[in-house]
Amino acid sequence: MRAPIGHFDHAFPAPDRLDDLVRPVADAVRGWRGGTPAEQIVYVETNPEWADTAVFVEHYGKELLDTSANCVVVAGKRGGETTLAACLVLSTTRVDVNGVVRRQLGARKASFAPMDLATGETGMEYGGITPVGLPDDWPVLIDSAVVELPYVLVGSGRRSGKLLVPGKAFAELPNAVVLEGLGIPA
Incomplete structure (x- = not known):
């Protein structure tokens, strides 16, 4: 199989590589219910030593800079309650934690969750x-620019691989909320 974006030596339909995925990701692919077929989610092998963005795009394709997204975990706090959420934005932007995220979660304070x-x-x-x-x-808060792309490069749960996912498929995830302005200029 050839990867729909980037230049990867090995690309496979994600359902064929469940053993290469961490359990929660493998379970999600196995039980995929979205309108996008699970076979359109592609797993690619990557070298974890090339994880730095500049090095990564040098090896796998410069076009990936504009078609990659970062998923970060945030914690919203209000009173004694903490709400964890994920934010997905293009890698050329950063998450508007103190604006869009805080308002969406109804939190007094929002910050990146500790590692x-x-x-x-x-x-x-x-x-x-x-x-x-x-x-x-x-x-799962998703910047609207992500869902507009034909394919998006995201993590696979491990540093030694990535997923190439049709942008529209992210809107089909459980508890997905597509938001304008979640990703702001870096």
């Missing part, structure tokens, strides 16, 4: 967190 909390709650490796396979009760 150990993010990895512990998701079952994914830091630097590989993906919106596919997150806890069912988490809001």
Whole structure:
């Protein structure tokens, strides 16, 4: 199979590579219910030593700079309650944590979740967190620019691989909310 974006040596339909995915991501792919067929989600092998964005695009294709998205875990706090959520924005932007995220979560304060909390709650490796396979009760906030792309490169749950996902498929995730202005200029 050839990857729909980028220049990867090995690309496979994600349902054929469940053993390469962390359990929550594999379970989400196995039980995929969206209008986009799971076979359109592509798993690509990547070298974790090339994870830095500049090095990554040098090896796998400069067009990936404009078609990659980052998934970050945020914590919204109000009173004694903390709400964890995921935010997906293009890698050329940053998450508007103190504006859009805070308002969407109804929080007094919002911030990036600590690494150990993010990895512990998701079952994914830091630097590989993906919106596919997150806890069912988490809001998944997605910048509208992400869903407009034909394919988007995101983490696979591990640093040694990535997923190429049709942009519209992100809007089909459980608790997905597509928002204008979630990603702001970096």
